Amino acid sequence: DAGVIQSPRHEVTEMGQEVTLRCKPISGHNSLFWYRQTMMRGLELLIYFNNNVPIDDSGMPEDRFSAKMPNASFSTLKIQPSEPRDSAVYFCASSLGRGSTDTQYFGPGTRLTVL
């Protein structure tokens, strides 16, 4: 299996621009998670989906962030407009189920830099 695939791996953009991060979960997995990792705040859960439906988006920082999962094999995280404080590594993860003991498999991440 190819594992969780994220694109792009690196993104550099200017403040105010729209940024779209993409994720392809492991085939057959029913849950998908978006995380953000920074030195200051560590790894934070932004939103997670189960069977393509958003279950909990309480970690989404503000309205500038939105996430979609149009089908079982694709999800996007969009930031519009982007700000320098959004600079971080964004991870997508997927798991078979939605329970805490279900193993989450992380993608390699997208390193976002907003200038």
Added chain:
Amino acid sequence: TQLLEQSPQFLSIQEGENLTVYCNSSSVFSSLQWYRQEPGEGPVLLVTVVTGGEVKKLKRLTFQFGDARKDSSLHITAAQTGDTGLYLCAGAFGNFGNEKLTFGTGTRLTIIP
């Protein structure tokens, strides 16, 4: 908000030595996971502990979940350079089947050859 504090934040030791890192919280978790993350990659799950007092061994790594399910430790015996990485603990909380993971602050471990 559930907070997980890990200590030490940084640890650098010689190959062959033993070490222990800690994960502490004031909250009770339904389960706790340990991950290792290498530069440029996502975290990889090492172990999940569920029962208070549970001990799990993974080769040279020993994981323990506190009796009250508020803390955990990871002990590495005879550390090797391949153990270098960022170690993250993550506690699960919420309703059964709908738990969320809260990640700790991490311990960055460097094994010196």
